[in-house]
Amino acid sequence: MEHIKKPIRKAVFPVAGLGTRFIPATKASPKEMLPIVDKPLIQYAAEEAIAAGIEQLIFVTSSSKRAIEDHFDKNQELEDELEQRGKYDLLAMVKHIVPEGVSCIYIRQPEALGLGHAVLCAKPVVGDEPFAVILADDLIDGFEQACLSQMVNLYKEQHCSVIGIEEIKAAETDKYGIIKPEEFYENVWKIKSIVEKPTPDKAPSTLAVVGRYLLTPAIFSHLEKIKKGAGDEIQLTDAIARLLAEEQVLGFQFNGIRYDCGSKLGYLKATIDYALQHPNLREGFKKHLQMVCKKNCF
């Protein structure tokens, strides 16, 4: 339990999945590079982590994800060109994608064996520290405070693993990890058990795990022991189920809206909502939407 006094400084971004729901867009480029308006999903995720105090971004990648490394790397040619053209706003934007004091580390997951396996690949870099896991395709608008920052606040009080939770429709339990909750306090549950993708009749609740986790390093020894589970993949949920037997794990219903950008519908919803929030696009886009609604008799 040495980790208890340690702050959360590291975040793991598993980005080695195949993104089959977005084929053909994801045939040669990562789904995490899909933009919402003008920013790739992975940058939203990195910004959320940095806002929560994360200093080390650990990307678990695969062979088709080179664009992610390039995105967080320096692009001298582009910087020189923007400087020459006097485009200083854009120059500042590309220069500060990774702020000072934050570093990026890349690890390969040789085979897409599942989310649990991807997280285990980060063990040599995470070591004996609590850490965050962020799934970039779950884009979360946390309104006043980003989701991960809300979770870190809870971690600082409770010093245990904290999992991001959302209430879902009963018919959709077979797409998520589902918890059996015990009320702790407002928006926070003690997780009594957890199961990956149960059918609605077997689901212990409609409280689903979404792509934000704060985990103690004890999770790694469980990830090392578990076998393939739902979907024939090494599931993070199964390791959390084992962790529960020895440590408290809390479910936290964050304040905010989540968009499942790994699905086409979720991606389109996020694009519309973020475009309507964009200062330079809002008015023009709203007019277009009004016209579309009228034309289609919505």
Ligand code: UTP
């Ligand atoms: P998903 O199942 O949502 O992503 O995994 P996927 O496999 O990329 O997409 P679909 O379902 O085929 O469309 C959740 C997260 O775990 C990562 C994915 O990149 C995604 O962020 N992941 C999944 C890995 O890094 N490695 C894996 O072996 C599996």
